[in-house]
Amino acid sequence: MTLHPLASHFSSVASEYERGRREYPPAVVGALAAELGVPPGAPLLDLAAGTGKLTRALLAQGYDVVAVEPLEALREVLAGSVGQDRVRAGVAEAIPLPDAAVAAVTVADAFHWFDQAAALAEIRRVLRPGGGLALLSTVPDWSGCSWAHEIGTLIMSRRPEHPHFDGPPWRYAVRAAGDFSEPREIRVTTTQPAQPERMADFLASMSWVAAMGEAERAEMLAQATAIVAAGETPPELPVHVVIGLTART
Numbered sequence: 001m002t003l004h005p006l007a008s009h010f011s012s013v014a015s016e017y018e019r020g021r022r023e024y025p026p027a028v029v030g031a032l033a034a035e036l037g038v039p040p041g042a043p044l045l046d047l048a049a050g051t052g053k054l055t056r057a058l059l060a061q062g063y064d065v066v067a068v069e070p071l072e073a074l075r076e077v078l079a080g081s082v083g084q085d086r087v088r089a090g091v092a093e094a095i096p097l098p099d100a101a102v103a104a105v106t107v108a109d110a111f112h113w114f115d116q117a118a119a120l121a122e123i124r125r126v127l128r129p130g131g132g133l134a135l136l137s138t139v140p141d142w143s144g145c146s147w148a149h150e151i152g153t154l155i156m157s158r159r160p161e162h163p164h165f166d167g168p169p170w171r172y173a174v175r176a177a178g179d180f181s182e183p184r185e186i187r188v189t190t191t192q193p194a195q196p197e198r199m200a201d202f203l204a205s206m207s208w209v210a211a212m213g214e215a216e217r218a219e220m221l222a223q224a225t226a227i228v229a230a231g232e233t234p235p236e237l238p239v240h241v242v243i244g245l246t247a248r249t
Contacts, residue, residue: 003070003071004113004163005211006113007113007207009207009211010050010073010074010205011072011073011074013205014051014071014073014074015077016201016204017051017074017201018051019201020199020200020201020202020203020204021050021138021205022140022192022239023053023192024053024057024136024241025190026057027188027190028136028190029060029063030061031186031243032104032134035132035134035243036132036134037132038063038103040061040062040063041063041064042103042104043065043066043101044058044065044102045095045097045101045104045105046065046066046106046108047106047107047123048069048092048107048108049067049068049069049074049108050078050109051077051081052077052078052082053108054108054136055067055086056081056082059082059086065082065086066086066087066097067087067088068090068095068097069087069090070090092107092114092115092118093114093115093118093122095122095123099125099126100125100126100131101128102127102128102131103128103132104133105132105133105134106133106134106135106136107134107135108138111244112162112163112167112170113163120177121177124248127248129248130248131247132248133174133244133245133247134243134244135245136241136242136243136244137241138239138240139239139240140202140240141239144233144234145194145196145228145232145233145234145237146231146233147227147228147233151227151228154220154223154224158208158209158212158220160208162207162208170183171183174246179248179249180246180247180249182246185245186242186245187240187241187243189240192236192237193235193236194233194236194237196229196233199224199225200221200224200225203224204217204221
């Protein structure tokens with residue numbers, strides 16, 4: 001299975017991804033587990049797990065997690081934090097697990113990269129009857145920062161066509177697939193340390209920034225760093241996690 005051209009560039013920014021992306025707090029795991037009715041200790045699949053941000057949060061809450069990730073550079077970071085025995089190489093369209101293997105599947109900031117019809121067929125296959133699917137999307141909130149508008153404008157001015165922003169809503173794919181319950185969403189908001197010094201890593205971890213030429217990327221990151229340094233940042237900022245929910249029927 002060939003990855004989306006933009007998604008393939010995550011291989012070059014594994015370290016930046018690990019440093020720049022937010023950790024998932026216990027409240028996020030608690031919410032998705034409660035909504036899907038998944039008891040502690042249940043077997044879960046974290047699909048397109050990246051460097052393991054969500055995998056680690058699920059393990060910390062007592063779940064038996066297998067993480068599947070297609071990119072070797074990300075898998076290396078992932079295995080270093082959760083153990084090689086929990087990590088599998090694979091893609092959403094051909095999940096390397098047997099039928100009815102897990103009670104729930106989680107996908108964090110990645111469902112838009114999938115061939116969604118093929119991925120949902122595979123997700124349904126590995127889910128137990130009644131098993132749930134949680135699709136997480138993290139939404140940073142910089143509204144308390146003096147630099148928010150300028151950084152937002154910089155990001156969007158460089159963004160090419162992108163399936164997360166320009167593709168159809170995830171609900172459409174779930175409804176078209178059939179054999180899933182009516183999709184719905186919840187939102188979990190937490191407050192975390194602002195960490196303005198990690199803005200360059202966060203931007204570098206974006207697929208289209210990773211895909212830039214070296215000079216263009218360096219210029220953009222330097223510009224962003226200067227904007228943030230010249231502005232004001234509160235000590236803490238809200239982080240919103242939108243969780244799309246459905247279940248195998």
